[in-house]
Amino acid sequence: GCARSLMCSPLLCAVNGLQARTFGIWTLLSSVIRCLCAIDIRNQTLYYITLFTFFLALVHFLSEVFIYHTAALTIGVMAPLMVASFSILGMLIGLQYLEVEALSQKKKN
Numbered sequence: 229g230c231a232r233s234l235m236c237s238p239l240l241c242a243v244n245g246l247q248a249r250t251f252g253i254w255t256l257l258s259s260v261i262r263c264l265c266a267i268d269i270r271n272q273t274l275y276y277i278t279l280f281t282f283f284l285a286l287v288h289f290l291s292e293v294f295i296y297h298t299a300a301l302t303i304g305v306m307a308p309l310m311v312a313s314f315s316i317l318g319m320l321i322g323l324q325y326l327e328v329e330a331l332s333q334k335k336k337n
Contacts, residue, residue: 262281265278275326282316
């Protein structure tokens, strides 16, 4: 088992196969959602769901660092924090244009 291995750190021992697969499926699901949003950027529901995936990722990584102390602020953690943060910022800016476009489409109809 993990406790008998000399090469295993306590944090690595805390991860089991189920947790690793769950995180992998979450990554796959969020990437599919983000790709679908890129294809259909004007779909407001999909846009909000995509924005929510970035908020979830940001909260997840921040909580692992500052609440649970299971991750350190290394480049491996900083990279997804920066991607999530910049993506949220970009999507919030883009949301203004999406809402303006939706209003102008309603006026035309």
